[in-house]
Amino acid sequence: MGFFPFRAADLAIDLGTANTVVYLKEHGIVLAEPSVVTLETINGIRRVRAVGDDAKLMMGKTPDNVETIRPLRHGVIADLEVAEEMIRHFVAKAKANAGVRLRGSPEIVLCVPANSTSVERRAIRDAASNAGARQVSLIDEAMAAAIGADLPVTEPYGSMVVDIGGGSTEVGVLSVGGLAVTLSTRIGGDQMDEAISGWVRRNHNLIIGEATSERIKMEIGAATIAGALREMAIRGRDVVRGVPTETTISQEEVVEALRETVGQVVETVRQALEITPPEIAADIIEGGIVMTGGGALLEGIDTVISEATGLPVTIAEDPLMCVARGAGRALEDVPYRGVLHAV
Template sequence: MNDKGVFKMAKVSGADIGIDLGTANVLVYVSGKGIVLEEPSVVAIDNKTNEILAVGKEAKRMIGRTPANISAIRPLRDGVISDYNTTEKMLKYFVEKIVEKKGFGKIVMPRIMVCVPTGVTEVEKRAVEDATKQAGAREVYVIEEPIAAAIGAGIEIGEPSGNMIIDIGGGTVDIAVISLGGAVVSDSIKMGGDKFDDAITKYMKKQHNLIIGERTAEKVKMEIGSAFKREEEKFMKVTGRNQITGLPCTVEISSAETLEALDECVEQIVVTTHSVLEKTPPELAADISESGIVMTGGGSLLYGLDKKIEQRTGIKVRIADNPLSCVATGTGAALSSLDVLKTGGSFKSMPSEDK
């Protein structure tokens, strides 16, 4: 990554690749090079020809601004594939973007490790495997998100001690207690950044009669969104369409209002965390009490969410360094720890038939 925080594109040849196939963003990690790609999980499609017009950042700019013949869609919802064909094309686009081509344009196929939320069905897992294979993988491995997040956060998951991880992505919150390379207790809820945005959108409509788009809701969340009362109130002007007059309108909202808007979402995360702790074996619970809880994912950056969980559980909570890239980094690094993960039952492999 350069000094401006922009990921440099890197061409690779046959190297191991880790993919964080997220609801909001796709991050790609390449062994020896780190994170080489970070793009929104958005695809713009021509409805008449079914042709892909744009992928990633370019496609995200089109959300809410496309004519009738173009759709800007998210092919993943709640952490799983909702549109298989579009996901496959998106993955292929990203893989080809970073993998070096040789000879007659044939891709030197890499090994790819891709993450999935805890508790996905075998059908959902198979869809991820197949889409990744079709994107150009020599071998495909699937790993659970909290395991990958823990590895990316620098936790020694192979040790016989309990570590608790809360990964808050765009579509799911994955919570797990990890020991000896596997999840001892885990849970996953369809909650995350997208639900935060939806909650803000509904609040603005109900309290201010203002209809706003998802990009505006996301901006509100990032700038003044709160899960815990701020010492100093923050304010922001929000522009949308008044649902009574139908005309553009601007209102000023406070961080206290976002606290109210997000209360139900935050409460669900706290309750699920408490539930996982209740099911944790006593020895591992003692370890967690000493080492604390680690939070990863973009949702962990919501102001005060760590404080809220710490207040309710009585256990110290810390946000990992580079929380946005922990899952991708851990997913890529996991390929060098297959023996440990296999022992813990944390991944499944699927060799390509085209070797």
């Protein structure tokens, strides 16, 4: 134990649409849970019943007086009050997970999409301040992803990162500690899930829930067909008869269902390359494109982007944690402090 056992616990939080990852200064990543809150209404009073993993298990299975809410949409806060409760819960749980006794108000670094408005940025700041932050700094998601993926962001060398999250895709071209080009599209893992459930309804007359769509994406989802095709049994409610039923979906169908969504991600990458300064473009030919975020785990998406751009594409190590790890480094390391901005 140090000389000051009760110092404040500074944190970096990747507040994502699908998952929240918390990085505790000097401890690394201490928490990664779904961005879901379950609220219970008793005698007209709403109170939080569960947050994170426990709340996600209840999605689509709650009675009338209980509802599960995802307080973020497309990487920005949609429900300020619930987001505040969620941040407060995750901060307390992160401290408990790290097993450290920390007091005082922490400094919190939060990741935001590049195209978020000043109103959306202020909402994120207010949620963190109300949850007990002493000081709130923001960092662009693309910049945090690049730092987390060990790209040379402070050097006079161009690099490109594509971060596919739950609610948005961030494309950043970085050099000398700043973003030379940044594009953000509100397409991500959630839109992939919606595309799968829409396809299943149209082609199999079957209504499936959010959790089932996500499971299909994670188990047999792919951006292109490579190797042996796989199949998966899915259960849901028959549209015509209204009774629970089971059917089988093939990987080929999932690829077709995701074609449009993957195409929009590829188009965003191409648009970013078209407006990249020529000297930085020359560096990208050598260094290629680095992919981060949960969407980078979709089988074959690196191949599709590589074929569309003619550039080498690599997936960062542990892509789900890259943004939080990068934000944490910006909090800890003096050379990166310049990439943080106040609101």
